[in-house]
Amino acid sequence: MPLNRTLVLLLAGLGLAASAHAQTVLKIGYATSKESHYGVGSTVFCDEIEKGTQGRYKCQQFPNSALGGEREQIEAVQLGTQDLVNTSTGPLGNFVPEVKVVDIPFLFRNYDHARKVMDGAIGQDLQKKMAAKGLINLAWTENGFRHMTNSKRAIVKADDAAGLKMRTMENKVHMDGYKTFGILPTPMPFPELFTALQQGTVDGQENPIPVILASKFSQVQKHLSLTGHVYSPAALILSPAVWSKLSDADKQVFTEAAKKGAAAQRKKVNDDEANGIAQLKKDGMQVVEQVDGDSFRKAVASAYQGYAREFGADRIAAIQAVK
Numbered sequence: 001m002p003l004n005r006t007l008v009l010l011l012a013g014l015g016l017a018a019s020a021h022a023q024t025v026l027k028i029g030y031a032t033s034k035e036s037h038y039g040v041g042s043t044v045f046c047d048e049i050e051k052g053t054q055g056r057y058k059c060q061q062f063p064n065s066a067l068g069g070e071r072e073q074i075e076a077v078q079l080g081t082q083d084l085v086n087t088s089t090g091p092l093g094n095f096v097p098e099v100k101v102v103d104i105p106f107l108f109r110n111y112d113h114a115r116k117v118m119d120g121a122i123g124q125d126l127q128k129k130m131a132a133k134g135l136i137n138l139a140w141t142e143n144g145f146r147h148m149t150n151s152k153r154a155i156v157k158a159d160d161a162a163g164l165k166m167r168t169m170e171n172k173v174h175m176d177g178y179k180t181f182g183i184l185p186t187p188m189p190f191p192e193l194f195t196a197l198q199q200g201t202v203d204g205q206e207n208p209i210p211v212i213l214a215s216k217f218s219q220v221q222k223h224l225s226l227t228g229h230v231y232s233p234a235a236l237i238l239s240p241a242v243w244s245k246l247s248d249a250d251k252q253v254f255t256e257a258a259k260k261g262a263a264a265q266r267k268k269v270n271d272d273e274a275n276g277i278a279q280l281k282k283d284g285m286q287v288v289e290q291v292d293g294d295s296f297r298k299a300v301a302s303a304y305q306g307y308a309r310e311f312g313a314d315r316i317a318a319i320q321a322v323k
């Protein structure tokens with residue numbers, strides 16, 4: 001073979017090897033399916049970083065809690081053994097206590113209010129607190145307003161929920177609030193929930209419509225009540241081990257990609273809220289759409305004293321004041 005041709009082939013081979021080596025595959029995990037809100041948001045983020053870094057970074061996605069419960073995954077991201085997690089704030093307060101304030105029941109009026117708070121100064125301040133604990137929150141994504149399902153009876157007012165054994169997240173702020181409704185909160189990692197509902201270990205659970213749909217809870221729960229008793233924020237969190245290796249330009253790409261992912265995730269939450277209830281009825285669920293919200297708000301007022309002691313009445317008022 002002529003020398004020139006050998007040289008060209010050799011250089012091409014080296015080039016290929018170099019670009020193959022230059023590709024970093026990031027592991028991203030989340031609780032629900034790839035078609036769910038978490039999957040939609042994560043996929044947009046992954047596509048955007050791959051495009052924005054000309055393929056130097058790409059993702060391997062692990063939906064359906066394949067890397068464990070949210071608490072385990074947050075811990076793994078903090079330690080650097082997992083690169084990314086798209087997770088609710090439910091277990092996040094165990095790592096960054098200041099975040100727990102956004103888990104207070106009936107704190108947010110509606111999606112518009114919640115998204116404004118999370119994207120504004122209060123949300124940014126919490127992102128800084130997370131960074132200080134080794135959790136790089138690239139963007140606030142979203143899980144949605146949580147609603148109750150159960151296998152026993154229709155819940156119209158708080159009293160109807162009294163005595164029901166309900167799986168909750170491992171989150172004391174939620175549990176303190178739910179106790180005021182008379183519920184018996186049973187904290188449990190999400191991957192164990194479907195079986196617990198199927199076997200009747202718990203009577204019910206509470207989650208946003210996108211989760212109820214994606215997890216097919218209509219197969220194991222008869223009643224759904226649109227209680228919207230708490231907003232469940234979520235975050236796309238990157239390990240500092242990855243973040244610290246990124247160039248400034250790549251940091252910008254990741255941040256912008258996360259914003260686009262968050263927007264797509266929120267849009268999917270909107271779509272599921274708009275279309276999912278009809279689907280769940282079709283699947284056989286009995287849905288209470290007109291819940292007596294005041295009865296729940298009245299009950300939870302007693303828990304607000306404890307929340308004010310823990311987080312400061314002024315901080316709670318500042319969140320409520322966002323228009």
Ligand code: PAF
Pocket residue numbers: 031070087088090143169189190206207208211232
């Ligand atoms: O109920 C939970 O634990 C969470 O809402 C879930 C389903 C893991 C999504 O963040």
